Amino acid sequence: MLQKKICMLGSFSVGKTSLVRRFVESIFDEKYHTTIGVKVDKKVVRAESEEVTLVLWDIHGEDVFQTMRMTYLRGMSGYLLVVDPTRKQTLEDALSLQARVREGMGQIPWILILNKCDLASEWEIDLDRIKILQNGGQPVIRTSAKTGEGVEEAFVGLARAVLHSAS
């Protein structure tokens, strides 16, 4: 059995928990977010003809009350960086966070998740910046926790990237 530690990162209330709530196995209450700042879930995907268990560390988004513990990221194989495009600041915070992660953890596979694609008309983020990232080879996936669009693709995509990185 191949297992990978995956972290779900992003600002407070960008929809990380909504993404895992409907699409992954979970046994723990969400109150762990507000206590120890993380909740661990599981998602089994098939990538590269191989079944991979993604152990998802859903890490509580940073806000004025809580700062993300970088130690939770230790040993992760990849991460989903979730952005709420209806709030411009979340992209800035995400990219800032990504920079901190890269600085502390090195180059690790990650995917930028533009959540709430069902509310595309309300997006505030600068899509040009997204294009720049994409042009630089950074995977970007649009998801909707409400409709499920792109969610599976995001997990499988990250698993595939992790496997490629490992090989």
Place this chain on the structure above:
Amino acid sequence: MPEHAQRRAPVPEPEKAADAKELAFEELRHMIVSPEQEQIVEIRSRIESPERRIEDVSAVVAEAIQMRRERGDAAALSQALAPTVQETLRESVQKDPHVLAEALFPVMGPAIRRSITETLRSMIESFNEALEHSISVQGIQWRIEALRTGKPFAEIVLMHSLVFRVEQVFLIHRETGLPLEHVTTPAVATQDPSMVAGMLSAIQQFVRDSFASQGESLDSMTVGGLEVWIDEGPHAAIAAVIRGHAPADYRIALKECLEAIERAFGAAFDDFRGDTSPFRAADARLQALLITQHRERQGTIRKPRMVIGGSALVVAIIAGWISYVTYDVHRWTNFARSLGAHPGIVVTSFEKSGGRWHIHGFRDPLAIEPADELIRNGLDARDIDFELAPFYSLDDVIVTQRAEKLLAPPSGVNLSEGRGTLSVTGTAPSAWMAKFRDRAFMVPGVTLIDASSLRDSEIVSLEATVLTFPVGGAQLEPGQQEATARVESDLKAILEYAGETNQQAAFSIIGHTDSTGIEGPNQLLSNQRAAAVASTLIRRGIPKSTLTVRGVGTSEPLRPEDTEEGRQLNRSVTFRVNLSPVSATP
């Protein structure tokens, strides 16, 4: 040799001789000291070159230290090296603490365990003292057990106090929090090990970040009746989920297991990229940690004893009950069988219902009383109901009893019945004999009678009667009246019986004499004696036709005449009776 070459440069003529000498001297000097000079240059270059010095020292440093130690000057050597070693270690730790931690991990475990053991021992001693004054019943029992087993009292107390069951053991990759292996006690409900291991790691990191000093970590968590004990190695953590309270030495077992896994799977840890399959080999080690400790060790012994004792008691009760029932059935069966063997009783069935025995069958009124038979067999009449219908039994004994009851035979008469024939023997009055003949067939079970062996008591009496006469006389001796009256009575009774039984009676009156005298007169005298008696009887009402008189003289003596008594009995009259059926009148 540039110097040498310079010395050989051309010189002025006057100086040539001196130069030649100088040259020769130089050549000679060169020949003599050149090798030493080269060696000196070589030595100097080695001394002046740091690289060469290092090389030289490295070649002998180990031997030098060894030699110094062998000289018994190890203390000075240690003192000399200590600052350097300490500084080296300090720098190593500051640079990367994991290097030294990993190197020391195998030796740290035993050292820590030794420390824990010492601490535990002192704690036990304190505990022992605290319990010294315990006077509870259980405390006394434990103290007795300590004396019996030779173990410290505190150890016995701890042994009895501890209750735990290790339900799950996780082997967790420290860096990622991924579960490498997970074992559980059978029948214990568990959650997904990936998520649980991840959360344990997260909590561990949370505690370490939030509260712990450097190097400290969360050792245990308690939730209700559950405890989670965690121990960490360089690469992995081991977490045991324990229900109840495990003893302190269980943590030693955790540490030993983790150390063994760290040693055995060092390469697998280094290469770990999420594939947990290499760690399946650790399963046996983790399984060994799934320990269940019952509350009292004695309990494991006592329980089976109780079960065995209880079972034995139940078996004994059942066996006793079965034995009693078997015995009860056996004795009542025997009773029914023996009762049915008695004449006049027929047992058709017997059974037990409603807690009482019931015997069904038939009983002749003359048969034994069943209640008496119960008493003889030592049985309680309250345990049985007899349902015996009355009937006439054809058992010989019963028919005989019935005949005796009905016929009331006089003394001297014996009745017996066999196969329907009632036989009567003995001597009976003719009146009873007539009654017997009338009533014998009325006895149920009697179909024939046999009275061939029955004799009329009057006939016997008559034929035994001897009427004596004086010498030479034909008149009865005095005092014969009573005998004569009895003869008369017997004759009349016989005649009556003969009449009732349709027979004809004939009596012979026989006269006798003793042997004294001559035969002719004796014959006459015997005739006279018989005739005299006949006359007397005729006078008393005996029909003459039934009497026959006969004198036999001395020819049929009653007794030998060797005594006077014998001769007297021969001077007598006797009687014979003949009964014959009355011939039918044409």
